[in-house]
Amino acid sequence: MTRPRQTSPIETAPTPAPARRAWVEQIMGMPISIHLRGADVDGPAAQEAVAGAFRILREMDSIFSTYREDSDLMRLRREEVDVAQCSPLVEEALRIGQEAEVLTRGAFTTLLPTGDGDLAFDPTGLVKGWAVDRASVRLSGLEGISFCINAGGDLLIGAHPDMPTDGPRAITWRVGVEDPLDRQRIASTLTLTRGAVATSGTAARGAHLYDPATGKLVGRPGSVTVTGPTLLWADIWATALFVGSELTGEAFATSATDYLSTAL
Template identity: 70%
Template sequence: MTTMTTRTVSSVVPPVGRRAWVEQVMGIPVSIHLRGPEVDSAAAARAVAGAYSTLRGMDVVFSTYREDSDVIRLRRGETTLEECSPFVREALGLGELAERRTGGAFTTLLPAGEGDLAFDPTGLVKGWAVDLAARELETLAGTSYCINAGGDLLIGAHADLPRSGPGALPWRVGIEDPRDRTSIATTVSLTHGAVATSGTAARGAHLYDPVTGRHVGRPGSVTVIGPTLVWADIWATALFVGGERAREAFLRSAPDYLSTAL
């Protein structure tokens, strides 16, 4: 789990407007935070509304709790892959790629009762949906944003903002101590990038290890920082449930990502 604050890193950065929104989407609270000169503008409101619309649209396709979602209807045999949203085919391909890259430590085939495995891309959809939603916010001139989806974060800014130095709008992100959830183990400062954490502190043994065929219940967490939330989330899960093979795959296949195990 990660938390974040909006305190600026450098005192030379001039004060800017700040505004936050929060909605319950995909079964979790998703907050959108903006910093910039026009956070109260109609354009900002439209961009935020567009971001939430993207998230809700992905939930309609992929939710495993909605009886009418594409994924559930596909699993029940009520529709075909060709009749589903094109995102479903993309999710299948992304899951297969993730399984190969992580050395088998990540999968979209998860237990669905009675010992059966079923297509369930939950482990990648949240990050993917946030990456897509952020495109709406990138259009806001002079504005930096942070999307917090149940503790996983994506941070970015309009192209006219510098990534460092005066004028940059960095965000400080706190990484929670998995053994004491009232404490912050460490912090990072980002102007662009994603932070995803996987572990058992918040939800117990919910992460499935496809190699052993069991859920992992050991304490601790793994946090991954990198360019996109979808891959940060995939790698955080793979590194938490996987062993040496997953760690070797990470070093080989994810040069733009960093991991921290707690």
């Protein structure tokens, strides 16, 4: 007579949390932090990639800052140079701004009010997201590593192409979306392995978003959060949807099918 074999569930050790490391620098007048999670986050490759990402962010600030008298943008506005004498990125910013104005039905513009009461070329509304997207290229080649760049509350999350987007080996990031009417409260939480999150509104900085249709700054309470593949366009659309009309919302629905928006 054979004795029945006794079985018991096999207990597996929980997957250890990935190592993490963070760096922060003050650039563009705001804290910008880079967070790495995964393998060898303290290794020389990671250190070099992070340093390279910060160099790109500082370069963008040196070109487009409205607070630095020697930036290409301010020299251009003073007519000391023309576009051809500036960094090629200035011409690219002009092109992106024109494209954004068309796509958003005029709700986004790079002609913004100055302290003198007139309008001047100011791509501030697109430079931050664009700079983060450019900087992220230096991080996406790190094998076994997922990253998050946080630029004043707007985020870009990415990873090496070989990193899974789901399953037990995926590294996920939880992003809290602030309630614009109560900044101590998180209104919702997003879970991402890749993607950008941008929020525009008046909770943090008051009436600072310009509505080209009225020629005035928008002061109403609330916010719009946009998620999608790039921080450049997530930020552009968040601004446009906050200040724009129903036409802008319709344009978003038809032109930005890879992006999602939430109004609070």
